[in-house]
Structure formats: C-alpha cells, structure tokens
Amino acid sequence: MDINKKDNNLIVTGLKDFNLHHIFDCGQCFRFNAVSENSYFGIAKNKALLISQNDDEVIFYDTTEDDFKNIWYDYFDLNRDYSEIKSRLSNDPIMKEAVSYGDGIRILNQDLWEAVISFIISASNNIPRIKGIIERLCENFGKQISYMGKTYYTFPDTDTIYSLSKEDLSVIRSGFRDKYIMDAADKFKSGTLTEEYIKSLSTPDAKKALMTINGVGNKVSDCILLFGLGRVDSFPVDVWIKRIMEYCYFDGEQSIPAISAFAEKHFGDIGGFAQQYLFFYARENKIGTE
DNA sequence: CACCAGGCAAGCC
DNA sequence: GGCTTGCATGGT
CATH class of the missing domain: 3.30.310.260 (TATA-Binding Protein)
Incomplete structure (x- = not known):
C-alpha cells in the first residue's frame, strides 16, 4: 500500500x-x-x-x-489479509464461485451504536426504505458536519436519541420499530448495556446481552456482532441467505436454525466473510426471486 | 394493486 | 419448546 x-x-x-x-x-x-x-x-x-x-x-x-x-x-x-480468507473459503466450489463475484468485499468496522439502531430498523424492511429511515434519523437529529463545501449530518448519539419522544421520532417514519429504537437508547443510557461491557464479552454472551434489547432477535443480533463488533464468525441468516443456502447446499426448504448450524460447521471462524460473499452473489444474481 | 421487505415479540398450544 | 399472527410503512 x-x-x-x-x-x-x-x-x-x-x-x-x-x-x-x-x-x-x-x-x-x-x-x-x-x-x-x-x-x-x-x-x-x-x-x-x-x-x-x-x-x-x-x-x-x-x-x-x-x-x-x-x-x-x-x-x-x-x-486484514483477505487473500488468505478467500483461499480458505475457495476449497468449497460453491464459495469459490461466490468469492469470484465479490472478490473485493471487505467487512467494514462500523460503530456499535449505529449498527444497533440500523439493524433494528432493518427488520422486516427493504434496503431502499431502511436507507431512507436512517437518513431522516440523521438529518433530523444528527450533528452538522461540513465537507467539500456542503453540510451533512452524523449518526445521532445515544443521548440524543434517548432524549426524543415517540412523537419526535415519528418524523423518521420507522413504523413499529420506533419503540425498539427507544428501548435500545434506554438500555445504553441507563448503563444496563455499555459499549465497553458488550465488547468485553464472549460472542455468545455479547449476543445474549444484545438480545435483551426489544427488537433485537437472532438475526439482528448476528448483524450487530458481525458489523458493529467485528465478530467475524457470525453468520446472519436473512431471507437472501436462506434462499441461496437452500439453493446451493440443500435440496429445498430448510429452517433457519438448520442453516445456521450448517454454516457454523462448514465455515467456522470465517462465517461472516462467507455470509457477505454469498449475500452479494445472491443479490447480484437475484437467486430465488424469479 | 397486492405482495412483501436483511424479523421480532407476544400469544397460543 | 415450536408455531402463528400482528406490526407501520412504502418499494416494486
């Protein structure tokens, strides 16, 4: 470099x-x-x-x-050396194909708080609308920053979101997720959960702690672990991953726990990377949507 | 215009 | 424990 x-x-x-x-x-x-x-x-x-x-x-x-x-x-x-990860995954012919589609993927190290709120918003939602809700959250409640002559808005911090009423939050039009956002703010503000504490926990314990937040279940917690805590063994199973795993590794429908168990065995400590290559491959090729 | 979206919690059995 | 249902909103 x-x-x-x-x-x-x-x-x-x-x-x-x-x-x-x-x-x-x-x-x-x-x-x-x-x-x-x-x-x-x-x-x-x-x-x-x-x-x-x-x-x-x-x-x-x-x-x-x-x-x-x-x-x-x-x-x-x-x-991080992605060449080594890719070569390990490519022992599997299916993954070799997926890796070749998204060979420049990197897992971004995002802020924990932003990941918590963003993936709460992602539940039962589509990506364009998720982006819209998050932008309204930032524009209304984030801090102004200036860049190349224009004004932009940061992701609002815990204190700011904690201070909002349900009516305040209604401008972002997050639907039934508003109460979940507020519960996350309550738990972080009160000290029931802190960034330092969650980061100190093992992955299974961090997952349990995250799931005490209303609106954070199995899938959302896996996303927070992977994208906000760098736990790269996490393998979130959403509708896209479910479809492509059924298509590539199973003969027909499978339960989410069965897919998770298979992924844990098959991909082990680099499941998160496998998940990203598969997600990109599934969406680029619209697997299971026609 | 239906259908459903990177699910989850609560209510059932 | 596993299975069903309601949930707000809007993208396609």
Whole structure:
C-alpha cells in the first residue's frame, strides 16, 4: 500500500482485495451510495467521505493523512489479509464461485451504536426504505458536519436519541420499530448495556446481552456482532441467505436454525466473510426471486 | 394493486 | 419448546 497526497486528496495504491462496489453493495452498511460509475459518498465515524476507484488507484477526497490512518484504515479493515480468507473459503466450489463475484468485499468496522439502531430498523424492511429511515434519523437529529463545501449530518448519539419522544421520532417514519429504537437508547443510557461491557464479552454472551434489547432477535443480533463488533464468525441468516443456502447446499426448504448450524460447521471462524460473499452473489444474481 | 421487505415479540398450544 | 399472527410503512 502506497499513499500520496495531491491537493487535499489522498491517492492510495496497491490495495489488494478492495472494490467499492463489492464493499458498499453487499448489504453491510446503509449510509454509503454510488454517486457515479466508480465513486461512492457516505458518512461514517462522524466524517463524510467521497471515495473513488480506478483499478488499483483509490482516491480519498478531501481527507487528511491523520483521518486515513486513524479512521478509514480501520473502517475499511485494511489491516486484514483477505487473500488468505478467500483461499480458505475457495476449497468449497460453491464459495469459490461466490468469492469470484465479490472478490473485493471487505467487512467494514462500523460503530456499535449505529449498527444497533440500523439493524433494528432493518427488520422486516427493504434496503431502499431502511436507507431512507436512517437518513431522516440523521438529518433530523444528527450533528452538522461540513465537507467539500456542503453540510451533512452524523449518526445521532445515544443521548440524543434517548432524549426524543415517540412523537419526535415519528418524523423518521420507522413504523413499529420506533419503540425498539427507544428501548435500545434506554438500555445504553441507563448503563444496563455499555459499549465497553458488550465488547468485553464472549460472542455468545455479547449476543445474549444484545438480545435483551426489544427488537433485537437472532438475526439482528448476528448483524450487530458481525458489523458493529467485528465478530467475524457470525453468520446472519436473512431471507437472501436462506434462499441461496437452500439453493446451493440443500435440496429445498430448510429452517433457519438448520442453516445456521450448517454454516457454523462448514465455515467456522470465517462465517461472516462467507455470509457477505454469498449475500452479494445472491443479490447480484437475484437467486430465488424469479 | 397486492405482495412483501436483511424479523421480532407476544400469544397460543 | 415450536408455531402463528400482528406490526407501520412504502418499494416494486
């Protein structure tokens, strides 16, 4: 990896296993969107970022070296060797095919609180609407930040969401999920759950702790573990994963627990990566929808 | 216009 | 324990 400054931009070359389309369209994050053929814009970690990619050259616009080293290097999981993970998964011919579709996927290291609220909102919802609800949450209650001459909004912190009434929250039109959002804020604000405490727990205990939040069940907790806590052995089973697993590994319908059990055995400690390659592959190929 | 979306909790047996 | 149902809203 090589970093060069040009004006206010950072030009990073030599990134392996890195593709913006794969990273931002594999369902892990809701605040980044394509703004042109090869560039994405979004907000994470209280920072806005415009990023573009041409083959080996990735440009972080209006970004300092400090922010790259302190924020984006970790956010994009650049310290991890994906080649090794991909080669391990590719012993399985099905995974080899899925990996070849999304060979530039990286699991983003997102903020825990944002993951908790975002995946509560994701329940029984579609991705365009999830993104809309989250944007309204940020625009109404986040802090203003300025980037490249424009104003954007951060993801609101626990105290801010805790202070909201149900009527305040109604502007985001989250439907029945509003009470779940408020329960998460209650539990984090009261200290029943804290980020430090959850991070100190083993994965099974962290999962149990997360599931004490109303609106956080099996699937949502797995997403929080994987995307907000870096527990890369988690294998969230949603409708897409259920369909593609039934299609690829089973002969017809299977229960979610059966699929989870199979994934745990089959993918072990790298289940989270397998899940992302499969999710991307299923959605790109619309597996099970026609 | 139905159908259903990255589910979950609560109420049944 | 497993199975059903209601849930708000809007994308397709």
